[in-house]
Amino acid sequence: MGAVYKKEMRSYFTSPLAYSVLGIFYFFCGMFFTLIFSYGYTTPTLMFNQMFIIVLFIIPILTMRLLSEDKRQKTDQLLLTAPTRLSGVVMGKFFAAVTVFAMAMIMFLITQAVTSFFATVDWILFISNALGMLLLAGALIAIGLFISSLTESQLVAAVVGFAVSLLLYMMDSLAASLNINIITKLVSWISFYERYSSFTQGTLSYADIIFFGSVAAFFLFLTVRVLDKKRWA
Amino acid sequence: MIEVNNLVKKYGAHTALNNVSFKVNDGEILGFLGPNGAGKSTTMNIITGYLSATSGSVTVSGYDIFNDPLEVKRRIGFLPEQPPLYTDMTVKEYLNFIYEMKKVRLPREAHIKEICRLVKIDDVYKRLIKNLSKGYRQRVGIAQALVGNPEVLILDEPTVGLDPKQIIDIRTLIRHLGKTHTVILSSHILSEVQASCERVIVINRGEIIADDTPDNLAKNLSGDNSLTVRVMGPKDEIEQVISTIDGIMNFECLGMREGDSYEFKIETRPHMDIRRELSEKMMENSWSIILMKYNELSLEEIFLQLTDSRRPKIKQKKDTESNAAAVRAKAAQTVNSMLGNRGKLVDDPDEKKGRRGSKK
Numbered sequence: 351m352g353a354v355y356k357k358e359m360r361s362y363f364t365s366p367l368a369y370s371v372l373g374i375f376y377f378f379c380g381m382f383f384t385l386i387f388s389y390g391y392t393t394p395t396l397m398f399n400q401m402f403i404i405v406l407f408i409i410p411i412l413t414m415r416l417l418s419e420d421k422r423q424k425t426d427q428l429l430l431t432a433p434t435r436l437s438g439v440v441m442g443k444f445f446a447a448v449t450v451f452a453m454a455m456i457m458f459l460i461t462q463a464v465t466s467f468f469a470t471v472d473w474i475l476f477i478s479n480a481l482g483m484l485l486l487a488g489a490l491i492a493i494g495l496f497i498s499s500l501t502e503s504q505l506v507a508a509v510v511g512f513a514v515s516l517l518l519y520m521m522d523s524l525a526a527s528l529n530i531n532i533i534t535k536l537v538s539w540i541s542f543y544e545r546y547s548s549f550t551q552g553t554l555s556y557a558d559i560i561f562f563g564s565v566a567a568f569f570l571f572l573t574v575r576v577l578d579k580k581r582w583a
Numbered sequence: 584m585i586e587v588n589n590l591v592k593k594y595g596a597h598t599a600l601n602n603v604s605f606k607v608n609d610g611e612i613l614g615f616l617g618p619n620g621a622g623k624s625t626t627m628n629i630i631t632g633y634l635s636a637t638s639g640s641v642t643v644s645g646y647d648i649f650n651d652p653l654e655v656k657r658r659i660g661f662l663p664e665q666p667p668l669y670t671d672m673t674v675k676e677y678l679n680f681i682y683e684m685k686k687v688r689l690p691r692e693a694h695i696k697e698i699c700r701l702v703k704i705d706d707v708y709k710r711l712i713k714n715l716s717k718g719y720r721q722r723v724g725i726a727q728a729l730v731g732n733p734e735v736l737i738l739d740e741p742t743v744g745l746d747p748k749q750i751i752d753i754r755t756l757i758r759h760l761g762k763t764h765t766v767i768l769s770s771h772i773l774s775e776v777q778a779s780c781e782r783v784i785v786i787n788r789g790e791i792i793a794d795d796t797p798d799n800l801a802k803n804l805s806g807d808n809s810l811t812v813r814v815m816g817p818k819d820e821i822e823q824v825i826s827t828i829d830g831i832m833n834f835e836c837l838g839m840r841e842g843d844s845y846e847f848k849i850e851t852r853p854h855m856d857i858r859r860e861l862s863e864k865m866m867e868n869s870w871s872i873i874l875m876k877y878n879e880l881s882l883e884e885i886f887l888q889l890t891d892s893r894r895p896k897i898k899q900k901k902d903t904e905s906n907a908a909a910v911r912a913k914a915a916q917t918v919n920s921m922l923g924n925r926g927k928l929v930d931d932p933d934e935k936k937g938r939r940g941s942k943k
Contacts, residue, residue, distance in 0.1 A: 353683035428667035431631040433656040581635045
């Protein structure tokens with residue numbers, strides 16, 4: 351796992367990928383913060399709420415080449431014939447993406463530092479927000495990694511990733527417009543936005559933490575199965 | 584020791600490997616010879632645990648690839664058909680990555696340096712792989728397989744894309760490695776296999792059609808009944824004289840060469856050496872022979888001969904021992920049928936028992 355993690359981190363930062371992701375993230379984060387701050391709000395909740403859509407659309411870029419590139423360049427042959435477990439390979443890639451995302455989240459610390467000059471910062475609320483975003487990102491990265499394992503093309507991986515993100519984004523409003531009780535209930539249960547917004551309100555519930563954690567675990571498991579499929583089918 | 588038993592690989596309705604069995608002893612250099620799509624890479628991919636088999640088993644040093652994949656993978660260095668290189672890394676970074684990936688315990692610095700020296704990539708050690716030529720990339724691929732000093736090396740077409748000097752270097756390297764490693768290499772070039780291997784398995788359409796030493800294979804299949812002769816002298820008269828030599832099955836004139844001589848292709852009966860008689864007869868007429876050589880069959884021709892569909896096939900038996908016998912018998916039959924059953928070259932162990940059902 352360590353070798354793959356190090357390799358992925360290297361490859362994020364020797365290509366423009368990580369820099370563009372970080373750049374885009376910093377830009378929107380800064381913009382939302384400035385706008386919200388200029389209206390006189392100091393709570394991080396609003397900013398984190400706005401960032402939801404940015405996270406949805408930035409993560410497919412972060413994950414698109416993780417496994418598809420290995421398939422295309424045939425380096426998966428190396429990973430699959432090395433004396434390591436596949437789960438280690440997948441986890442190495444997963445944590446590399448999570449690390450890059452965590453680096454993006456450093457920006458929030460800066461916004462809070464700025465805020466602290468003008469108002470008292472509610473650090474507990476901030477930590478709840480940040481934790482929520484990290485869990486959301488973890489789940490999305492696992493989904494993106496899974497999509498990346500299915501194709502040889504980064505582009506396809508990114509497009510499918512965006513489609514999934516779009517679906518997750520629109521799910522709530524679609525369900526609301528359908529107005530069928532059972533569907534609304536079901537959707538609100540799997541809705542990423544609802545789960546995430548309860549973090550932004552400062553409500554830490556086990557259910558939400560376990561929800562994102564198990565989505566991530568489930569898709570990581572599926573990814574390992576996809577890679578392992580060659581050995582069985 | 585590698586044991587492959589009754590390996591079958593099916594892709595849907597297409598059978599890529601059909602009951603392939605063989606053994607490779609420690610320290611042996613085995614060549615896998617076959618045309619594209621014969622199943623060489625598939626077999627290698629299964630041995631290394633990259634692909635699964637539909638049925639059959641592979642064991643390396645007693646460990647089964649399906650039950651103990653990690654133990655097997657630890658013992659194998661694999662160079663796939665396309666070297667698995669991360670082109671955005673330098674050679675140094677790449678080999679260090681492989682070192683960590685394989686969890687090697689040897690002293691890192693010295694081990695990697697040693698490998699670089701062996702495959703002659705020290706001069707590009709700090710360069711990006713994407714800027715290297717095909718030959719260098721191939722050698723980085725071989726270096727990758729050597730990391731961790733595994734007992735078994737599996738090299739899929741190791742000399743593809745190299746220039747002649749590099750090919751010679753790699754062959755020398757493989758022979759050198761063969762002293763301390765078990766090596767399986769694949770190729771579709773006969774001379775390549777001849778140059779580096781002690782044993783050759785010829786594979787076509789997923790089936791082993793011959794398993795022998797390269798010399799025997801070359802001797803039995805190619806060459807000793809076909810001669811090329813270039814004689815300085817008048818064409819018609821030479822032809823007349825040649826036709827009087829006993830043991831010649833047929834001959835043809837291939838045309839004028841070097842201005843004043845003619846080239847002939849002469850086919851003799853198997854194991855008839857007509858060279859002496861031929862040269863004496865030419866001398867009598869004071870025509871000079873300026874070239875005479877046995878024709879080596881190209882791989883294509885060998886394949887045509889080995890895979891002649893009219894040839895009866897023997898069904899392979901279940902266990903390895905008799906399987907090997909079946910393969911030998913198969914090869915023998917092939918050779919014999921090739922010789923048109925005039926004089927048996929190789930004993931056919933199944934001849935006495937009568938032929939078991941023939942396919943096709």
